[in-house]
Amino acid sequence: MKNTNTGDRALTHVIATYRVRDKQENLSKRAEGIAVGLTVGSWTDLPAMKQSAVLRHCGTVEDIRVLDTSEAPSSDASVGDPVDRGHAALDTVIADISIGYPIDNFNNTITSILTTVFGKLSMDGEIRLIALQIPDALAERFSGPKFGVSGIRDRLKIYDRPLLMSIFKACVGRDVSDLTKAFLEQARGGADLIKDDEIFFSEQYATPEARVAAFTEAARQLQAETGQRVSYAVNLTGPVRQLFDRARRLAELGAGALLVNAVAYGYDVLAELAADPDVTVPLMVHPAVSGALYGSDTHGIAADIVLGSLMRLAGADIVIYPSPYGTVTLSRAEGLRLVDALRTPSVHKEVLPAPSAGIFPGLVPKLVSDLGVDCIVNAGGAIHGHPGGATDGAAAFMASIEATVAGVSLEQAANGNAALKAALKKWGQPS
Template identity: 60%
Template sequence: MNDVIGTDMYRDSRYIVATYRLRDRENRLAARAEGIAIGLTIGTWTDLPSLRKEQVAAHCGQVQGIRVIDATEAGDVIAEIDIAYPVANLDATFASLLTTVFGKLSMDGEIRLERLSLPEAWERVYPGPKFGVNGVRERYGVFGRPFVMSIFKACAGLTLEELVDQFGEQASGGVDLVKDDEIFFSEAHATAAERVVAYREKARQIAVQTGRETAYAVNLTGPVHLLREKAKRLADLGAGALLFNVVAYGFDVLADLARDPDISVPILAHPAVSGALYGSPNYGIAADIVLGQLMRLAGADMGIFPSMYGSVTLGGEATDRLLAHLRKDSVHRKVLPAPSAGIYPGLVPQLYRDFGIDLILNAGGGIHGHPGGARMGGQAFFDAIAAVQEGVPLQDAAVDKPALAAAIAKWGVRA
């Protein structure tokens, strides 16, 4: 038993190392760790005959470290345990990965998967992003600044004509992308294919005035076995991107889409349902694993996650860890982060400080709630971007920028 992480194991391409945070009695930690290592791999050890032990030894989990990090008034301790799992136990699916490192263990009381270390050779079994940051920039012709993305905020029940009008209002502000609301599943009034065709025509008309053709991120929905063909058709019809509810459908479904060479558009990953996995500090899987590490491995080109600024927040430390997964040097392309919720033009200087230019300014209310409507809401973001790039305070830039001035009057500027 080691008191610290076995660094040699982290470099060993034969193992995936999972770190868990749990509560238990200190004198039970060693037995608890051993139980996890064996229980999630070979099931038992002591009752096996010698020949069988030799056969399964290469498949047995190994305890790599135990650290006490806090104590409770009740006499328990909060500890971290590192377990190494042989990659020989897995196939090339996220189902096998997640079941191995946290399957039945996720139901074993107060325990949380905090970190997951995969050897480079194993990362390669997953597709990763098809486009990544550089590919998305090339695709949309956006360089040297963040992207601006607007969100449909009224979808269900509207006719195609009404939806086109709403798309046009958003696109007229010059935004780079307009994405569906992730809850837009019904195609009773307008199918996804009809929307793609109609929005693209509208975008081309508006581009004559704005000089920029707005892309449409269509919500990819339907039965799992039909998704690949639907995605191909939407891409062929001119979809700018595919919005995908990854956690609801599963990481393996995303990976299947990302691997297909005929699906020729970027994938925008939505975090719907993910809070059920990361929402508790004592249970589940850390947010940076769910929304960062696994999203990148599975093939998201752009990733939406709760910002640090709105009513639904992720927190600065968790955001830093998530960004590290999206941006670290890796065998896979880097992912564009899209911090969401509470994004408004007066926040742009802070977003530059926190994220740099490789990000998506993803705004719903911050565009639609503008006093001048969605067109001016989009323009206000571009005014704010220009001011930051020129080194001019937003209040000074707003003197001759009515869209930005109205946004500041409504929402202010984050200091």
């Protein structure tokens, strides 16, 4: 999205690009209005205060580009679409407007970025934030991921293959002993990580602390028996100011990662968890609520910003996001852009992507082909729904992962692995 006219301002300005629908003759004035209105003030008699102190905070119009019909997303009511969609009209165009915001306008919070670039503007009719370039000089105010891909691999001592994560399902209402049984069932199949359901808030029967203690002991026994290592990603929940002590406590008890509903809690809550030296385990972001921001084609914020660049800035080590392989709405192109935002060269460590929903063992070669080995194979349904149970479910995935990185076909691998054979029979392979 970087445009060639931007020049050095890309080093000193946040460049935000908006897709709008408007009358073509309004675009220039509207862009100027954004650049001035969201920086030095919309109703300011600017000529009277052209002191250098004010002008260096003024936004700049970087680009206005009217999309032709072929570029307008097909799922939009596209250019020239004869359907009246309320504020749309026959003589409107779709255009991308890029505005530069001086980084001196921001502090060290993501709230300051979001509020400036898509605060008031989010309420301005049909407008969507589709790109956001943050210069290093601003990114450096955030600590970013504490572990990132390499840090997570060092912790788990797994370097050459995707990680396997099993999703803990059916959490609420079950006691610690019941949950520990379920934990071990998944673990025995070879899962590297086992994560809580993100909707696990009730602490009536099993507090997070009790779960971490019990699962850590179960994992220790499993490792003593079989040599296999498994980590538990516990849902970090509770009032904001209690999260930090709780995160420290859960890490001390043996948690392998902290699952954070970062969209609902707010990016700056995640950023402070990431910056806190006492939070000594990776932060795994769940995408809950993110669809409320990215779901529409015409409003809100693109998924690669919501779950990509802003989560990396806020210090996520792992980002779970809706895979394009299932029935969900994120397209393959959107998913790849999101992963690109987690990995593109930056002052911050790379984030491990965990595409989720609709993942089954036969899909692993496609997943590795799309993302490489630095990803998490994250599954629930195709682990717990395996005909042989969750242990076989996880084992089938691990067999598929190992075959894929070894360059062995899944059919061949399945010959020596009944769990994988049963999984391929049940869920097949993508054509």
